[in-house]
Amino acid sequence: MHRSALFLAAFVLLPLAGDPGANPKLKAAAVAEVETQATDLIRLADSVWHFAETALRETRSAALLASHAEREGFRVVRGVSGMPTAFTAEFGTGSPIIGIMGEYDALPGLSQTTITSKEARVAGAAGHGCGHNLFGAASLGGAIALKRLIERGQLKGTIRFYGTPAEESVGGKVYMVREGAFKDVDVMLAWHPADRTQADNGSSQAIVDFVVEFRGKTAHAAGDPWNGRSAADAVEAFTHGVNLLREHVRPSVRMHYTVQRAGDVPNVVPDYGRVWMWARDSKSAQLDAVLTRVRDIADGAAKIAGVEGKLTVQAGDYEILVNHEGSRLLDRNLRFLGPISYTEEEQSFAKAIQRTVGIAERGVVGAPQPLKVPAPTEPEGGSTDVGDVSWVVPTLHFSVTTGVWESPWHAWPVVATGGMSIGHKGMLHAAKVMAVTGADLFVDPALRSAIRAEFTEQTKGFAYRPWIPAGPPPLPTTP
Ligand SMILES: [Zn+2]
Numbered sequence: 383m384h385r386s387a388l389f390l391a392a393f394v395l396l397p398l399a400g401d402p403g404a405n406p407k408l409k410a411a412a413v414a415e416v417e418t419q420a421t422d423l424i425r426l427a428d429s430v431w432h433f434a435e436t437a438l439r440e441t442r443s444a445a446l447l448a449s450h451a452e453r454e455g456f457r458v459v460r461g462v463s464g465m466p467t468a469f470t471a472e473f474g475t476g477s478p479i480i481g482i483m484g485e486y487d488a489l490p491g492l493s494q495t496t497i498t499s500k501e502a503r504v505a506g507a508a509g510h511g512c513g514h515n516l517f518g519a520a521s522l523g524g525a526i527a528l529k530r531l532i533e534r535g536q537l538k539g540t541i542r543f544y545g546t547p548a549e550e551s552v553g554g555k556v557y558m559v560r561e562g563a564f565k566d567v568d569v570m571l572a573w574h575p576a577d578r579t580q581a582d583n584g585s586s587q588a589i590v591d592f593v594v595e596f597r598g599k600t601a602h603a604a605g606d607p608w609n610g611r612s613a614a615d616a617v618e619a620f621t622h623g624v625n626l627l628r629e630h631v632r633p634s635v636r637m638h639y640t641v642q643r644a645g646d647v648p649n650v651v652p653d654y655g656r657v658w659m660w661a662r663d664s665k666s667a668q669l670d671a672v673l674t675r676v677r678d679i680a681d682g683a684a685k686i687a688g689v690e691g692k693l694t695v696q697a698g699d700y701e702i703l704v705n706h707e708g709s710r711l712l713d714r715n716l717r718f719l720g721p722i723s724y725t726e727e728e729q730s731f732a733k734a735i736q737r738t739v740g741i742a743e744r745g746v747v748g749a750p751q752p753l754k755v756p757a758p759t760e761p762e763g764g765s766t767d768v769g770d771v772s773w774v775v776p777t778l779h780f781s782v783t784t785g786v787w788e789s790p791w792h793a794w795p796v797v798a799t800g801g802m803s804i805g806h807k808g809m810l811h812a813a814k815v816m817a818v819t820g821a822d823l824f825v826d827p828a829l830r831s832a833i834r835a836e837f838t839e840q841t842k843g844f845a846y847r848p849w850i851p852a853g854p855p856p857l858p859t860t861p
Pocket of ligand 1: 512513549574
């Protein structure tokens with residue numbers, strides 16, 4: 383009592399001194415609420431790891447997490463924003479509303495057992511090569527810890543968990559943003575499994591995902607080729623044009639494509655061609671100009687080949703809008719929690735993986751890495767639909783070690799460590815970061831205003847316009 387009175391007095395007199403947010407006792411309570419869930423959360427993460435369901439097919443994974451939340455006393459809404467595998471789980475009432483995102487989709491073809499060399503658990507099946515089995519379980523665990531503190535009257539407000547499908551394909555969050563699912567939230571929290579533990583103050587890349595199709599006329603390639611109009615010719619002209627364009631885009635632009643169709647046999651002039659392409663840049667706004675040029679190239683290619691051309695945008699993500707106030711808060715909490723520690727067995731497991739892959743045998747690193755100073759100005763790595771959320775509500779993002787240092791990502795080592803104790807430890811740690819950071823945000827209106835003020839400044843004059851086409855999400859039509 384005496385100590386908390388002192389703490390309050392110091393806070394009132396010197397609002398800038400010390401760390402804002404929850405007091406250490408409340409933070410310790412938040413951590414304890416994750417620890418008591420350890421068995422449950424590991425079970426959830428392992429089940430989702432075994433289900434290994436790909437984008438928009440995460441039926442069992444979503445059902446498991448949603449029913450777990452329901453048993454915990456959350457109000458669950460399933461089938462959010464037209465996606466059967468999207469859900470929200472909410473507890474508490476009134477302001478503030480703190481949101482936590484979880485993912486659970488796997489990647490095709492990455493099935494792997496928990497050993498230190500490449501070996502599929504089920505040949506040809508999917509695997510959690512991005513660690514989303516841990517992502518979903520940890521985030522839900524963090525939400526449950528906060529829910530229990532609300533229930534006991536230690537926090538006031540609403541905690542809302544977002545089960546967000548299809549991060550690896552069309553970006554379920556983009557559909558949820560479009561439907562306004564985040565519009566009343568004060569602050570969103572998200573994390574990602576990684577080879578290191580760090581508060582993220584660097585962005586991701588904006589991306590637009592589209593297909594270019596060409597339709598021509600078949601003819602005998604030797605008998606009457608003059609009657610044919612080749613979609614394969616258009617594909618060639620198009621990809622050549624794209625490769626010429628590379629010289630005339632910003633250095634930050636990345637363009638990659640695959641030719642999905644360009645005919646079946648040489649003696650038939652192909653009447654259908656299809657190129658699947660992604661363009662990325664550091665800013666979503668800069669992609670419009672790239673897309674305009676690519677459209678012109680598609681039109682030009684169609685003219686060259688005398689065929690019809692059509693470009694269809696399928697999906698796209700914004701770059702993450704970094705909230706630096708939020709990154710500093712996460713950084714303080716990573717330091718408050720300290721390093722994740724590993725047994726000798728876990729370290730030799732990690733080093734054996736590194737040996738197999740051919741990278742430095744540094745093992746697994748659980749110490750929090752410092753914030754990048756200065757904050758990166760160019761995005762790092764790939765793209766994520768967390769980006770879209772970050773433009774409509776302040777979003778705090780961090781990474782936690784679930785894989786070996788410098789592990790190749792979207793690859794078997796991530797699946798291997800994600801299904802054993804290294805992944806479990808990272809998952810529980812991430813849940814704790816969520817819980818203590820959530821506690822900070824619930825108790826400290828000044829902290830929330832500082833985060834909001836930065837967001838408002840950054841988004842001045844900005845109007846969100848999703849890349850996705852109008853209409854419902856592209857649900858799978860085959861089982
Ligand atoms: Zn991922």
